[in-house]
Amino acid sequence: AWSLLDNFEWERGYSERFGVHWVNFTDPVRPRVPKESVKFLKRLFSQNGLVDS
Numbered sequence: 001a002w003s004l005l006d007n008f009e010w011e012r013g014y015s016e017r018f019g020v021h022w023v024n025f026t027d028p029v030r031p032r033v034p035k036e037s038v039k040f041l042k043r044l045f046s047q048n049g050l051v052d053s
Contacts, residue, residue, distance in 0.1 A: 020041060021032040044050065 020035050020037045022035055024031050024033070
């Protein structure tokens with residue numbers, strides 16, 4: 001993941017999605033929807049790093 005949230009990129013605007021949360025830029029409230037990578041990062045952070053499984 002490049003960022004925690006999708007953001008504006010100067011070259012491509014809002015079309016590139018690097019964040020672990022998808023942001024709806026057409027909605028004025030800008031709701032955030034967790035992507036699948038959130039599950040991995042949550043586990044990684046809770047274990048303080050990678051663990052053999």
